[in-house]
Amino acid sequence: MRFDGTRDYVSTDDLTMAVNAAITLERPLLVKGEPGTGKTELARQVSASLGVPMIEWSIKSTTRAQQGLYEYDAVSRLRDSQLGDERVNDVRNYIRKGKLWQAFEAEGRVVLLIDEIDKADIEFPNDLLQELDRMEFFVYETCETVKAKQRPIVIITSNNEKELPDAFLRRCFFHYIKFPDAETLRSIVEVHFPGIKESLLTTALTQFYELREQPGLKKRPSTSEVLDWLKLLLAEDLGPEDLKREGTNLLPKLHGALLKNEQDVHLFERLAFMARRQGR
Known part of the structure; x- marks a missing residue:
């Protein structure tokens, strides 16, 4: 067996x-x-x-x-x-x-x-x-x-x-x-969403890992949460161009699937505020 x-x-x-x-x-x-x-x-x-x-x-x-x-x-x-x-x-x-x-x-x-x-x-x-x-x-x-x-x-x-x-x-x-590396996570995504566009997947996973590796994050998003996020992106028919974060907005689209407490949302809001001040 x-x-x-x-x-x-x-x-x-x-x-x-x-x-x-x-x-x-x-x-x-x-x-x-x-x-x-x-x-x-x-x-x-x-x-x-x-x-x-x-x-x-x-x-x-x-x-x-x-x-x-x-x-x-x-x-x-x-x-x-x-x-x-x-x-x-x-x-x-x-x-x-x-x-x-x-x-x-x-x-x-x-x-x-x-x-x-x-x-x-x-x-x-x-x-x-x-x-x-x-x-x-x-x-x-x-x-x-x-x-x-x-x-x-x-x-x-x-x-x-x-x-x-x-x-x-x-x-x-x-x-x-261990949390899966990028290659393993791609394989996991392919199991759940076969045929997902490469450009969308690359942009989404890049943003996901940037968010997950942000210092000070209280709860890092997990595998199940990135799958939920991708499901929403596909349901909304969003492309890689729709995921671009404009100006100093550091939060990804539909971030509620990834960030599950107000402390982490406020962390990115503070980082955006600091970025705006430095850009003056």
């Missing part, structure tokens, strides 16, 4: 190698990178490339590790017992299987995506150490051990909002998705 990329996702050589290394080692693949660099989409494309189903566990700040295993609904069982419901005689009726349990009991191999693990509490990764390492867990209510029929391909994403524990990192194969 080997990942070779797909026609809908540009996977660099080092990313492809990381995916296959994790599969070979049977270790979770921990993928970090800026938001919008395709970490979540990677799991979907691995699933599509290998022809296996994907189970997605999206992590929130309130998510607990136990929810990935199972949840026991004691309140419903108590209510049913008061109503004389015969379902109370089997505790399994009140156990809700989590994403890990679903992945473990799957008949074939699956891709298990644990998305944005850094959103959860700092203890969350440690609470999953044994389960991800041994691929089994114990259900106390039924006194049974759930073991993976086939070891899932586990892909874990992080936006680096929190440091992950060393014990957890030791059990993962790590890869950081």
Whole structure:
């Protein structure tokens, strides 16, 4: 079982190698990178490339590790017992299987995506150490051990909002998705907008990289944002001549797709103001 990329996702050589290394080692693949660099989409494309189903566990700040295993609904069982419901005689009726349990009991191999693990509490990764390492867990209510029929391909994403524990990192194969260089970004754009005019693409990407590399920028635009911007440019039927920034206006057309906070917009407005003063 080997990942070779797909026609809908540009996977660099080092990313492809990381995916296959994790599969070979049977270790979770921990993928970090800026938001919008395709970490979540990677799991979907691995699933599509290998022809296996994907189970997605999206992590929130309130998510607990136990929810990935199972949840026991004691309140419903108590209510049913008061109503004389015969379902109370089997505790399994009140156990809700989590994403890990679903992945473990799957008949074939699956891709298990644990998305944005850094959103959860700092203890969350440690609470999953044994389960991800041994691929089994114990259900106390039924006194049974759930073991993976086939070891899932586990892909874990992080936006680096929190440091992950060393014990957890030791059990993962790590890869950081760097922001794509101009050539790779062109390939990505071609996948999403085949046949885009070279003159428009060159002008747009030049402006994009100039904006992204501006010192003092609070949030640099990501791959997904440049794709949104290009989609708008094409929808408005704008050409390279329409993207020319007149005079001291440093903001690109439709900059709201690229700049997502007022501090960064004000930064370019201040730079334009300073340029006007120097031009007097």
